Amino acid sequence: MNLTQSLVTAPVARKGVAQLDEALDRLAHADRDARQAAALNVGEIADPAAAPGLVARLWSEPDPFVRETLSWAITRVAAAATPLLLEALTSARAATLDRALHVLSKIADPATVDAMIPLADDADPHVAAKARWALARIGDPRAIPAFVAHLGVGDDTTRNGVTRDLASFAARAVPALVDALTSDKTHVRSHAAEALCFMGPGAEGATDVLSGALDDPDGEVRVSAAMALFDLRTPRAHAALTRRTKTADRRVRAIADRAARRPGGP
CATH class of the missing domain: 1.25.10.10 (Leucine-rich Repeat Variant)
Structure with a gap:
């Protein structure tokens, strides 16, 4: 015992x-x-x-x-x-x-x-989610790879939890999410873009890669990237987004139009 x-x-x-x-x-x-x-x-x-x-x-x-x-x-x-x-x-x-x-x-x-950290990948999904929640609350950036490893994994509840947890690290998680946006796996790119969107102004360091993601072959990635740029409210993000007011993707176009009409610009 x-x-x-x-x-x-x-x-x-x-x-x-x-x-x-x-x-x-x-x-x-x-x-x-x-x-x-x-x-x-x-x-x-x-x-x-x-x-x-x-x-x-x-x-x-x-x-x-x-x-x-x-x-x-x-x-x-x-x-x-x-x-x-x-x-x-x-x-x-x-x-x-x-x-x-x-x-x-x-x-x-x-x-x-x-x-x-090992419990973030526990076989029991409740334990794994609790470990990720606890790690996010402590906020030590050493835990970030454990969250990135779960991008695009699990049901909506799991994905939403990982999104919130990653967003809580703000700018410290941006380099890892930028790397994930270049993944050859669509579900990983989509979730990375969603996390950056949820992060708001903390995602400013991802402006360039988010701008590139507006041309991603996956529509969900494009929309999440557009929303992230919209929420950044910086001149660079505003310029990247408003150049897409004529894009074929109607959802991205709608976000770009809103950005262009926003009072006061960015």
Whole structure:
């Protein structure tokens, strides 16, 4: 039995401080409100010695509101809890992975990113999505390739999540998305253009490649590129787009016409 498994099954250990002992004991109370109050109390005490008990209770707590309070309490003893949370990332239990990732995202320590990145490609789509969400919240650019690897992959929900996550990196994700826009795979180019469109002004560094994408053989790529240029509102983006007011693609033409008629230019 490894440390994580023992934490899941063990009772909360007493720490020898009366107030903390009482609060840790009440984390196992049958009444939800009592557990909630206990989690708040342990968080307020913020004694690193409580970390094993808090993390153990996180795995077994059935109530989502109490779990969220436990998550907060764990962030109050982050240095002591982080090794336990990282060990939990080796669990085969999806719920454990989800909860560990959730708390690690709140702690937001860049030193945890390398351990989290492999889970962005987990076989369980919920775990993978949670890992990507957590990595985006931490915001360390080392995670960007893990998101780019999922361009064009999965259903609409998965794609939308990857789009939002990549956009959260703003200009730091632009070089990787520019490379993806030159992919020989249509679904990758289309999703890269969509992410740049969602990014708004942060995509300015992609202006040239977005301008070139207005001639992409795929219509969805062309439209996403046009919308990204429209949202940039820079002179270069405006010039590239308004040159397409006569293009054969009616959707791109409509976006170009809107740009040309926009009051005040870019």
